Amino acid sequence: MTTFEAGTFTPAPGRGSLRRMLLAQARTEVALTLRHGEQLLLTLLIPLTLLVGLSLLDILPASQLGGASTVDWITPRLLALAVMSSAFTGQAIALGFDRRYGVLKRLAATALPRWLLLAGRLTAALTVVAVQVVVLGVVAALLGWSPEPGGVAAAVLLLVCGTLAFGALGVLLGGSLKAEAVLAVANVVWFVLLLAGGILLAPATLPGVFGDVVALLPSGALAEGLRAALLDGSFAAGPLLTLLVWAAAIGALATRTTRLS
Numbered sequence: 001m002t003t004f005e006a007g008t009f010t011p012a013p014g015r016g017s018l019r020r021m022l023l024a025q026a027r028t029e030v031a032l033t034l035r036h037g038e039q040l041l042l043t044l045l046i047p048l049t050l051l052v053g054l055s056l057l058d059i060l061p062a063s064q065l066g067g068a069s070t071v072d073w074i075t076p077r078l079l080a081l082a083v084m085s086s087a088f089t090g091q092a093i094a095l096g097f098d099r100r101y102g103v104l105k106r107l108a109a110t111a112l113p114r115w116l117l118l119a120g121r122l123t124a125a126l127t128v129v130a131v132q133v134v135v136l137g138v139v140a141a142l143l144g145w146s147p148e149p150g151g152v153a154a155a156v157l158l159l160v161c162g163t164l165a166f167g168a169l170g171v172l173l174g175g176s177l178k179a180e181a182v183l184a185v186a187n188v189v190w191f192v193l194l195l196a197g198g199i200l201l202a203p204a205t206l207p208g209v210f211g212d213v214v215a216l217l218p219s220g221a222l223a224e225g226l227r228a229a230l231l232d233g234s235f236a237a238g239p240l241l242t243l244l245v246w247a248a249a250i251g252a253l254a255t256r257t258t259r260l261s
Contacts, residue, residue: 021112025120030127033090042190043086043132047078048139055143064205068231075140075147076155076226077199082132083159084199084219087125087166088173089190095121095174096182104260115255122167129163148233155229161243162222168250169218175258193219202227215239218246 033039054060055071065073098104107117137145147155173189174182194200198220203211214220215238225239 018116022116022120022123025112025117026123026127029094029121029124032094033086033124033128034131039086039090039094042090043082043128044135047082047085047132047136050081051075051078051136051139052143055140064202069144071140071143071145072147072231073227075136075145076230077223079133079136079155079159079226080162080219080223081194081199082136083129083162083222084166084190084193086128086132087122087163088170089186090128091121091125091167091170092174092182092186093179095171096177096179096186099175099259099261100179102261108260114258118171118255118258121171122164125167125170126160126163129159133159147230150233151229151231151235154235155226158222158225158229158240158243161240161247162218162225165218165222165243165246165250168247168254171258172250172254175254193217198223216242218243221246 033043051071051074054074058070060070060074095104104117108114170186173186177185196206196214197217198214203215203220203224205211206214215224221239221242225236225243228234228236228239
């Protein structure tokens, strides 16, 4: 049996490091998201339009604002909307159509593990969320937004946990249904959570037990947690715990149910 000395073949054949594969997968996902017109509409243009429109127009009732300015009250909630748009709706639709066109099958034939594929998507979602936060934050500041400095660290933690929770939901939906069904369901869920999921309407303003249920949804928990951090400068442990439970439970389910086609 003929053997070769070490270094005979350059580059040496073999699987790349997990770190390099993760970065490559995340970089690809970010590039695809930022080059996609519909994704940009969903992740940036709609939240920006709502931010400018609701801040400049006298639409929200004063009783809901609780004495805060409109831009100070609405900005944390639109940051939650931005997270939901990119980490849930955008990820679900992209994953659904990747399955339809056989992208996941081809990736599965490589050395890329399934868990790393999901980790790459979540890493990309975190990167896109960071871009959204910067853009929305700059525009909100120009409109007069003044967040409480003491709540910034808590807000960052909530944004990360919210991205993980919504990302897990997006993978669960996009990895189990057909692409056309994912497109319909993801957009319907996005619209329902926007109107009645604790984003535009605070859970406290909703009637009876419905408000308590909404506060336990990832949308309501993230919006309320960001409001407490950026408007009041306080840390709300309840919303953070809610997001962590959603991320862990749905993430574990998504890794079991995600199909390659």
